[in-house]
Amino acid sequence: MSFFERAKAAATDLASKADVAMQQAGINTPGGGGGERTLRDLGVLAYLEATGRPVEAADRERVLGELRELESSGRLGPLTLTPSYAPGTPPPPPGAAAAGAGVPAAPPPPGAGAPAAPPPPPGASAPPPASAPPPASAPPPPPPSAPDEPPTTPSGATPPPPPPSWA
Incomplete structure (x- = not known):
């Protein structure tokens, strides 16, 4: 008896034991x-x-x-029926099935309640933004500082680099 024949026999034996255990537990077996x-x-x-x-x-x-x-x-x-949908119609929106089952719907995303401005028609330039207050005058940025120079040792030589992380 070859290895594959022994493996097949063991798999068949195991499958029959699993079927018997599932039937004793009251679970329907596939094809059963x-x-x-x-x-x-x-x-x-x-x-x-x-x-x-x-x-x-x-x-x-x-x-x-x-x-x-x-x-x-x-x-x-x-014993439940699967919902039927007419061919060619879009499926119901997310959460519609849960709402029909008495499950509360998820809250809308943030900002969903605020009306959005419609997009401009094709070929038209964007409308000017709503009159916004003029920006407050900000203080000018500080002048760039000189690049940092590495610290030097008293003898005037730069210190060696740190050891590698794997050392």
């Missing part, structure tokens, strides 16, 4: 069906009935019985 498969079957039955196609009464009772069993055991999960 459960609520997702049964809800899909119910959707197929509803679609067939809505389009006038025949549906076996035994199939309807089987699917509804499985759903009742899953719901009573707590393995069905929440």
